[in-house]
Amino acid sequence: MKIRPPTIKDVAERAACGIATASRVLNGRGSTSEKTREKVLAAAAELGFEFSDLGRSLQSSTTRTIGCVVPSLANPVFADVVQAAQAEANRAGYQLILACSDYDAELESRAIRTLLAKQVDGLIVTVSNVDDSEGLQQVTARGVPCALVYNRPCEGFPAWTVDNRAAAAAVAREFSQLGHRHTGFLALEFGRSDRSRERFEGFAEACATLGMAPPVLLEIAEQEGQLLELLRALLAANRDVTGIFASNDYLALAAMKAARGLGMRIPQDLSIVGFDGISTGLMVEPNLATVVTDPRAMGEGAARTVLARLAGKTPPARPDPSRTFSFRQGGSLGPPLPGNTDGGEAATSPPSRQ
Amino acid sequence: MKIRPPTIKDVAERAACGIATASRVLNGRGSTSEKTREKVLAAAAELGFEFSDLGRSLQSSTTRTIGCVVPSLANPVFADVVQAAQAEANRAGYQLILACSDYDAELESRAIRTLLAKQVDGLIVTVSNVDDSEGLQQVTARGVPCALVYNRPCEGFPAWTVDNRAAAAAVAREFSQLGHRHTGFLALEFGRSDRSRERFEGFAEACATLGMAPPVLLEIAEQEGQLLELLRALLAANRDVTGIFASNDYLALAAMKAARGLGMRIPQDLSIVGFDGISTGLMVEPNLATVVTDPRAMGEGAARTVLARLAGKTPPARPDPSRTFSFRQGGSLGPPLPGNTDGGEAATSPPSRQ
DNA sequence: GTGAAAGCGCTAACAA
DNA sequence: TTGTTAGCGCTTTCAC
Numbered sequence: 001m002k003i004r005p006p007t008i009k010d011v012a013e014r015a016a017c018g019i020a021t022a023s024r025v026l027n028g029r030g031s032t033s034e035k036t037r038e039k040v041l042a043a044a045a046e047l048g049f050e051f052s053d054l055g056r057s058l059q060s061s062t063t064r065t066i067g068c069v070v071p072s073l074a075n076p077v078f079a080d081v082v083q084a085a086q087a088e089a090n091r092a093g094y095q096l097i098l099a100c101s102d103y104d105a106e107l108e109s110r111a112i113r114t115l116l117a118k119q120v121d122g123l124i125v126t127v128s129n130v131d132d133s134e135g136l137q138q139v140t141a142r143g144v145p146c147a148l149v150y151n152r153p154c155e156g157f158p159a160w161t162v163d164n165r166a167a168a169a170a171v172a173r174e175f176s177q178l179g180h181r182h183t184g185f186l187a188l189e190f191g192r193s194d195r196s197r198e199r200f201e202g203f204a205e206a207c208a209t210l211g212m213a214p215p216v217l218l219e220i221a222e223q224e225g226q227l228l229e230l231l232r233a234l235l236a237a238n239r240d241v242t243g244i245f246a247s248n249d250y251l252a253l254a255a256m257k258a259a260r261g262l263g264m265r266i267p268q269d270l271s272i273v274g275f276d277g278i279s280t281g282l283m284v285e286p287n288l289a290t291v292v293t294d295p296r297a298m299g300e301g302a303a304r305t306v307l308a309r310l311a312g313k314t315p316p317a318r319p320d321p322s323r324t325f326s327f328r329q330g331g332s333l334g335p336p337l338p339g340n341t342d343g344g345e346a347a348t349s350p351p352s353r354q
Numbered sequence: 355m356k357i358r359p360p361t362i363k364d365v366a367e368r369a370a371c372g373i374a375t376a377s378r379v380l381n382g383r384g385s386t387s388e389k390t391r392e393k394v395l396a397a398a399a400e401l402g403f404e405f406s407d408l409g410r411s412l413q414s415s416t417t418r419t420i421g422c423v424v425p426s427l428a429n430p431v432f433a434d435v436v437q438a439a440q441a442e443a444n445r446a447g448y449q450l451i452l453a454c455s456d457y458d459a460e461l462e463s464r465a466i467r468t469l470l471a472k473q474v475d476g477l478i479v480t481v482s483n484v485d486d487s488e489g490l491q492q493v494t495a496r497g498v499p500c501a502l503v504y505n506r507p508c509e510g511f512p513a514w515t516v517d518n519r520a521a522a523a524a525v526a527r528e529f530s531q532l533g534h535r536h537t538g539f540l541a542l543e544f545g546r547s548d549r550s551r552e553r554f555e556g557f558a559e560a561c562a563t564l565g566m567a568p569p570v571l572l573e574i575a576e577q578e579g580q581l582l583e584l585l586r587a588l589l590a591a592n593r594d595v596t597g598i599f600a601s602n603d604y605l606a607l608a609a610m611k612a613a614r615g616l617g618m619r620i621p622q623d624l625s626i627v628g629f630d631g632i633s634t635g636l637m638v639e640p641n642l643a644t645v646v647t648d649p650r651a652m653g654e655g656a657a658r659t660v661l662a663r664l665a666g667k668t669p670p671a672r673p674d675p676s677r678t679f680s681f682r683q684g685g686s687l688g689p690p691l692p693g694n695t696d697g698g699e700a701a702t703s704p705p706s707r708q
Numbered sequence: 709g710t711g712a713a714a715g716c717g718c719t720a721a722c723a724a
Numbered sequence: 725t726t727g728t729t730a731g732c733g734c735t736t737t738c739a740c
Contacts (some may be wrong), residue, residue, distance in 0.1 A: 003497035005466065007717055018727040023719060033725060048495060053472045054417070055717025058408050058732045065451075065472075073437040083427040086454055095468060097419075098452040100440055118407045118419075141402060143357035210440060253637040260639065280634045283607040285614065361733055372711035377735060387709060409733025412716045710740080716733105723728075 006047040026051070057119065065095045065117030066306060069125040069135075070149070071103045071193070075248070076278050077124070077295045085124050092307050094121070103128060103192040106204050109135040116142055122306035123147070124299070129194050130154040145309035147302035150195055160298040163321040164195055165202030167291045170327050171245050171273050172206035174289070178335040179343035180243040182273065184209065184216040185233075186255055187247040196247045199252030199275060203245055216241060220251075231258035236268070238316055242271060242336035249274035249281050249290055256284065256332060267334030277328060286331020293325050360401040361409075368397035380405070404687060411473065419449045420660060421469030423489075424503070425457045425687055429602070430632050431649045432480065438653030439478050446661045450476070453708050457482060457546040463489040465522040470496055476660035477501075478653070483548050484508040501656035504549055512659050514652040517548055517675040519556030521645045524681050525599050525627050526560035528643070532689040534597040534625065537561065538570040540588075540609060541601040545651070550601045553629060557599055570595060574605075585612035589624070595689035596625060603628035603635050603644055610638065621688030631682060640685020672700040 012022040017036055024030040025040040026049075032040075041050075057063045066089050070078040086096040097115060101108035104130050112135030115123065123146035127133045130151045139146045140156070148159035175183055185203055187196045200217065207215050220227070220235050235258055246252035252274030256266055264270050266286060274281060277292030301316060308315040366376040371390055378384040378401075379394040386394075397403075411417045420443050424432040451474060453465035462635050466489030469477065477500035481487045482503045493500045494510070496512040502513035529537055539557055541550045554571065561569050572588050574581070589612055600606035606628030610620055618624050620640060628635060631646030657669060662669040 003495075005496060008716075010718095019717095020719080021726055022726080027719085029719095031725065035727080050467070050471055052717055054408065054412050055732090056719080058412055058716090059718050059720085061732065063408070073427065073433040073440075076428075076433070079427040079430070079433040082452070083454055086427075086452060087456075090453070095472065096452050098436070098440060098450050100437055102441075113404070117404055118449065141357070142359060145356075154735095166691070176641075250634075253634065257637050257639075280604075280607065280637070283611050283634070285588075285611075286639050303729090362735095363733075366711095371733085374712080374736080375710055378710090383735095385709065390709080406733055409716090410735080411732045412718090412732090413736085415716065426736085712737105712739085714737085715735095718732090719730105721728105721730085724726080 005052065006049045007052070008049070010047055011040060011043045011049050014047060015039040024034060033200045039094070048299060058198045061119070063067040063121055064093055064118045065097055065118070065120050066122045066124060066303070067097050067099070067112070067118070067120035067121070069101055069108060069111045069115070069127075069229070071101050071128070073100060075250070077150075077248070077276050077293070080227070080295035081126070081299035081302075085149075085295040085303040086299075086336045088300045088303035089307065092311075094307065103189050105133070105192075106128065107137070109133065111135070112138055116144065120144065121310055124149060124302045124306060128151050128192050130157075131194075145306045147305040149298050149302045152194065158302075158315065158318065159316060160301040160305070162196035162291075162293045162298075162324040165205070166321065167275070167293075167325040167327075168199045168202030168245070169206035170325075171275075171291060172203050172210060172212070174273070174327065174333060175243045175245070175271070176207075176210040176212055178243075178333070180212065180336055182213050182216075182241050183245060184218045184238055184241040185245050185247070186218045186220070186231075186251055188222055188251055190217070190219045190247075191248075199245075199247050215245070218244070227254055228258050228261070231255055232261055235262055235264070242269075243273070243333070244270065245273050245275075247275055249276040249278045252290065252332075253280065253284060253287055258287070266332050268337055271334055271336065274332075281328075281330070289333035290328050291325050291328030292323055292328045359406065360403045361406065362403070364398045364401055365394060365403050368401060369393040377530070415473070417473045417475055418447055419451055419472065420476045420478060420657070421451050421453070421472070421473045422476035423455055423462060423465050423469070423477070423481075425455050425480060425482070427454060429604070431504075431602070431630050431647070434649035435480075435653035435656075435694075438650040439503075439657040440653075442654045442657035443661065446665075448661065455482070455619045457543050459483065459487070463487065463492070465489070466492055470498065474498065476501060476664055478656045478660060480504050482546055484511075499660045501659040503652050503656045506548070506552070512656075512669065512672065514655040514659070514672060516645075516647045516652075516678040518552035519559070521629070521647075521678065521679040522553045522556030522599070523560035523680075524679075525555050525629075525645060526564055527565070528627070528681060528687060529597045529599070529625070530561075530564040530566055532597075532625070532687070534566065534690055536567050536570075536595050537597040537599060538572045538592055539599050539601070540574070540605055542576055542605055544571070544572045544573045544601075547601075553599075554599050558646045570599040571601070581608055582612050582615070585609055588617055589613055589616055589618070596623075597627070597687070598624065599627050599629075601629055603630040603632045603642060606644065606686070607634065607638060607640055610642070620686050622691055625688055625690065626686045628686075635684070643684030643687035644678050644682050645688070646682045 012019045074080045126149045148157045176341035185200045259270050274288050274290035281288035298340040305315040366373045427433045455462035480503045502511050505515035539554045613624050628644035635642035659669040
């Protein structure tokens with residue numbers, strides 16, 4: 001059974017004083033006689049009084065609340081982002097309201113709308129597409145401070161993100177140096193994430209520049225729990241590929257497992273590079289080569305940016321794009337077998353081996 | 355710059371009608387003439403009006419908001435719990451306010467207090483210690499519906515949890531059957547998690563029953579980034595142990611890695627069993643044997659329970675304790691080398707813990 | 709069918 | 725120093 005929490009009115013009544021006096025005492029503002037002070041404090045204690053933020057918020061039109069929308073918490077990258085943002089917000093006396101969009105633009109804009117209705121003071125979001133986000137338009141219309149995370153900066157929204165294209169290009173360079181010519185880009189929910197697309201584009205561009213074959217786009221339509229089977233099929237159908245760049249580490253690890261299931265050796269038969277730098281990449285054998293990013297820094301930075309705007313201070317500087325990632329070597333990346341190196345320009349026609 | 359969002363008053367003014375009428379139209383309640391209906395709708399559209407939940411909440415003394423407190427999102431188990439709870443809450447038109455306690459009782463009760471002040475309608479929490487939680491007392495005092503997750507049930511708080519003791523006993527049985535006699539229990543933050551303690555106790559008890567040596571408690575005091583070093587030291591100092599039960603999968607994976615670093619073969623030289631059943635356990639070679647739990651079901655169940663109480667319906671039944679986990683075989687668990695099986699009864703003397 | 713007014717919990721301006 | 729009052733955005737009687 002819900003108990004009606006005592007209000008400041010109850011306190012005032014019990015202390016036999018006016019509401020305003022109670023408010024002053026409880027807030028430690030204004031001047032009050034020692035006697036009434038004590039009476040009020042006693043009354044509050046006896047009643048177990050706690051302020052209701054609702055009344056306060058309505059009156060101050062500020063909720064000390066920040067909305068946060070990320071695609072999913074199942075991805076440790078976003079879990080870290082949220083955790084860091086939450087910690088930072090807390091430190092400033094703000095609460096975080098969370099919503100997951102599940103990589104769905106519709107859910108995403110609905111979430112933003114709801115958060116806005118709740119009068120959040122600020123917003124931290126990762127949208128699926130910055131260029132066409134109904135949610136962001138709403139935000140603009142309302143003039144609520146908002147920072148993007150892992151999205152490209154966009155018309156007045158500061159973004160804490162990694163330079164996806166540059167990072168992808170770095171991966172291409174690694175592959176190239178080792179002698180890979182036929183690579184694939186592995187992605188889940190490709191159409192639903194502009195991050196993925198940027199990585200692919202950056203990768204493809206660099207491959208072209210480096211004189212490698214255009215990377216094959218290995219796209220997976222998520223089928224609950226079918227991941228490994230799908231991956232195996234995909235790998236089996238693309239035997240000419242000697243190196244795979246996965247759009248995230250989890251996928252990369254899954255690909256390693258699938259490859260092993262097909263009897264392929266890593267990295268001799270197939271090199272794999274991930275993206276994100278989650279710690280489990282270091283737990284597997286061989287270690288996963290990957291692009292390391294710093295999700296906590298992103299989350300914290302985004303929170304600071306929003307908080308700064310709220311406080312009227314100047315927001316923290318965002319890191320230089322080239323510093324937003326680093327390439328981490330790992331046993332999953334090595335030179336292709338000699339036989340594969342010069343797979344030939346005809347590689348597109350007959351699958352080299354079956 | 356923050357824009358003052360249009361209020362229902364603005365709409366009424368623009369539609370040249372009373373506030374009450376605007377409210378009725380916008381809420382689709384009560385009867386209104388077609389003409390005013392259109393005027394109001396038009397005004398609202400032109401103004402880009404959206405209800406403010408603040409006023410509504412104050413008025414209805416309900417926020418359609420649920421507070422959620424978990425130790426950390428870095429642990430995928432809790433990330434899943436939160437994600438599932440959030441999804442379920444959303445489905446019912448509720449929002450989730452998140453707080454992480456960082457395994458700190460102080461932060462935990464502060465978080466609960468703040469959430470309560472925000473007038474959350476319900477609460478979903480994992481506390482560090484159900485028997486001594488200031489936060490839970492507050493909750494009781496306020497009579498707010500609250501479900502526990504991964505905690506033991508407690509004086510009126512329904513808990514969605516796994517039977518830690520039974521699960522741990524099952525692990526002991528597996529070890530025993532394979533011929534292990536000297537095992538260790540590996541835990542991080544042991545003192546800060548009653549879950550860990552229950553697992554250890556259940557494990558120790560079962561070991562005793564099965565005639566095995568008492569498990570060595572291998573406790574790690576988290577040192578940012580030092581995990582592997584500490585693990586290696588711990589393993590090196592406990593060579594007589596043939597099997598390790600880790601209090602969570604992440605730790606188990608780290609232990610596998612550390613063991614490999616010491617040149618130990620898994621499972622011949624050391625068997626390792628985890629707890630949780632996170633998917634990366636299946637990505638490593640050999641696969642991690644573990645206790646599989648269902649965090650999403652826990653989060654969803656907890657949310658349903660709270661939501662049901664809020665709706666005055668009967669809450670969903672919680673699963674039978676024996677169904678809350680299942681043991682998953684994996685290559686990380688095997689029989690010890692013959693030479694190790696009868697490693698000797700002196701194992702208890704050298705100070706295994708300090 | 710419609711609008712005025714009270715009230716949800718709180719703070720701030722103004723009187724006393 | 726203290727109390728009264730208006731008002732934050734909204735819903736809901738209750739007259740009209």
